[in-house]
Amino acid sequence: MWLHAYHISLAQTGAARAETPGLDLNIEKLNRCMQQLGVEEWLIVPGAQSAAFYLASNEREPEHAALAPRVLEALRHVLNEFDAPPEGLLVQHSTQAVTHFFRAALGWQLNGHVDAQQAAALRKAFVAAQDSASAGVLLNRLYHRALWLSEKVRSETNFFEGATSLAPAILEVAGKIFGDLRERQVLIIGAVTEAITTAQALQQARLGKLFLLTNDARDEKQINKIFPLITTLSWDDNSKALPHVDLILLLSDYGPPLTDKKFVQKLMAQRQHAPLLLVDLAHEAGADRALGKMDNLFFFTRADLNRLLAQNLQSRVAVEQKVAGWIAQEAAHFFEWANSAERFHFGAMVGSSAPMQKVFELIARLARTDITVLIQGESGTGKELVARAIHDESPRARQPFVVVNCGAIPENLLESELFGHVRGAFTGALRDKKGLFEEAHGGTIFLDEISELPIALQVKLLRFLQEGEIKRVGSNNTTMLDVRVLAATNRNLLEMVEQGKFRSDLFYRLNVIQIDLPPLRERREDVLPLARFFLQKFAARLRKPGREFTAEALSKLKSHDWPGNVRELENAIERAVALSTEREIGLRELPEALHKTARSEAQRNGELTLEEVEKRHILATLAHCQGNFDEAARVLAIGRTTLWRKLKKYQESDEQAARENSSS
Structure with a gap:
């Protein structure tokens, strides 16, 4: 397999401009170009100032020198803004390309700055790639690991907290002054191009209204077309709006004298001295420093922000080294995975289909949180494997993973099994006993067949989910526990709620995140990878190495509906390996249900080769x-x-x- 990354700096190509906040893509041309290049998977991440282009394939890696000119030629046809091949191009391959992908997922730019918009652009682009089927097994694996790594970095470091560029530094200061920025109004004074670039960076904080005061010759309609979220002000409107804005960014001298002490004193009086953040980026020095001494006026210059950035960057050195180490580990693990027999695996699960890739993505997103998850799916679809994968990818991975089948334990024993009991709680309770929740302390408990839980125990489970505490049977003392709860069912819990068989408050408390596992008949492309996985597993266990399926057997395995899902397939392969006496496993070793499918298809196809x-x-x-x-x-x-x-x-x-x- 191979993976290449092409990073294009639009500023150097002349393609970056305020009028085009993203790339103009011709998807049909892109598909044709990828087919001609022999590329099996591709992802393009457009941006205002740069674009990243990832190519991957399971085929033998081509010569870099031979492929690059062909990719450049493809870019000329695909990116409508280029009249000639781009010059600001960085080409990376193998480990460097994987590293580039992980950095992009973190928003970690080549200049060292962290840009949340870049990370958001990659996520948006990947959703589009999944919809167009251009992202396959390789890029899906990369994306899932990148999501997991992002959550790890977020939960274990302050990597995302310190501003590393000017606009985030302004947001950091504003956040300390105002707290929630969602309703705050901003006035930007300066040229359109710089103002819009700044406004785009500020939008990640979901600020309130954005106003622009400019002497640009373009009219309001033209500016709104470029950036519809900004409202242009006339000179007369400006004087009316000034007392009501919370943050003023001065990018040029045009407009009111906001560095004049008397003018600002009058403005603060009009505002009844409500907090105001005034950022002067137009002057290197010379503004009246007395402005900074006014009550509730927070005055910052470019030099002030640069000092803040310097402090942040100095404290980030150790954090960045740690994150870079994690990225290097992930890159190494990716190539180990790609060159192994587990390339279709996620944890103990096997699947390359679109429905399973979405399941894997959800697991990667939520594994490093402590959020409660409800897993739904037919019997045999692998609900316990999903729960195990969530646990194994979480910070609790080295702590207990306790599995409870709520339908397999008699109702009169279930409460004691789950929550424990004290001596004398009932006949036969000769000593104190820990329950399974206490056994899972620090780790994860998986409640399979949660629909079988009696109503009385549903109340105790709800109490634990809300308060994190339990009571042993026969005791009035509460015990605080740290346990993540995962639950699964093959029944429709919402229908059970409507029938009064399941508590609605518990359902909504469990159903914070829901993972729906598709039946095997809805993801037939996973049947053969699963079958080969089980073949290797049982051939090794039964000491029958070198076993292979015949073409006829593979065809019937894929066409069967598998009402028992993955469990039925696993049992069928175990049976086939056990019965096999030759190297090839044919239709004769497979269950009778597949023979019927074979006969019906043979009748339809006649004597075809x-x-x-x-x-x-x-x-x-x-x-x-x-x-x-x-x-x-x-x-x-x-x-x-x-x-x-x-x-x-x-x-x-x-x-x-x-x-x-x-x-x-």
Whole structure:
């Protein structure tokens, strides 16, 4: 496999301008270019000042020198703003490319600054890539690990807290003065281009209204088209708005004399001396320093902000070294994973389909929190594996993971098993006993089949979720515990709430985050990776190495509906390995249900060769996907390049057959 990253500085190409806050992409051209380049996965992250372009493939890595000019040529066709190949281009590959991806996910720019907008742009771009099926197994894995790393950095360091550039420094100061910034109004005075760039950076704090006072020749409609969230003010409007704004950014001398002591005193009187942050970026020095002594006027110059940035950067050195070390570890682990048999794995789960990638993404997002999760899915879909993955990716990974099947423990024993009891609590209680919640202290408890929990115990569970405390059976003393709760069910809890069989308050307390596991019949592209995984597992356990499926067996495994889901598939493969006497495992070793599927398909297909059956299946899948090339490749569990190559072969074969028929 290979991964390349192309970082384009738009400022150096002349493409960056205030009128274009993002890149103009031609998606159809992009698809065609990627197919021609032999790229199986791609992701483009557009921005106002730069763009990142990630290419990945499972094929043998091409020569960097040979690929780069072809990528540049593709960029000329795809990025409509370029009349010529961009000059501000940084090309990275392998470990450097993976490192670039992780830094982008953190918003950690090449100049060392942290930009939340860059991280948000990557997340937005990845959602689009998932929708267009351009992100496959490799990029999905990178993205999931990047999400997990972001949460780790956020929870264990102050990496995101100290401002590293001018606009975040202004927000940091404003936050200390006003607290919540969402209703605060801002007036920016200066040229349009600089003002809009600053306004875009400030928008990450979700400020209230943004006003602009400028002497730019463009009219209000033109400016609003460039940046619709900003309101332009006339000279007359400015005097009316000044007393009501909370933050004034002075980018040029144009406008009222905001560095004049008498003018500012009058302004503060009009404001009834409500707090005002005045930031003067127009003058290096020379403003009246007496401004800083006015009651509730917070006056900052560029030099003041630069000192704040210097302090932050100095304190960040150790933090950045730690984060860089984590990124290096993740990069190394990524290549270990990519070159191993576990490339379709997430924890103990196997899957490359879009539904499972969304499940993996959710796990990566929430694993490092302590939030309660409800896992829903049919029997056999792997709900316990999801719970285990959440625990293993969390800070509690080295603490206990306790599994409780609420439907397997008799109701009269369940309360004691969960919450423990004291000596003499009931007949046979000869000594104090810890419950499973206490056993899980510091770790995670997984309540499987939560729908089977009796109403009386639902009340005690709700008490724990709300207060973090339990009472042993027969005791009035409460015990505080630190336990994360994960729950699972194969039933519709909302229907049970409506029927009065499950408490609504407990349902909403459990259902903070819900993960829905799709049945295997809705993600058929995962069947073969799962089957091969189970084949290796049971071949090793039963000491039958080198086992392989025949093409017929693989076809039937994929076409079966698997009502018992992953568990049924696992049992079928274990049976097949146990019965096998030859190196190849065929239809004879598989369960009878698959034989029936095979007979019905054979009747439909008649005496077709395996190649003809494959061709029919591929063309039928493409028709079912309404000609969507990317979706068909995903359903068939093959790369887009492979699908493109096969379709081209079919076309050439059909054309040759047509020529032979016409000549005869």
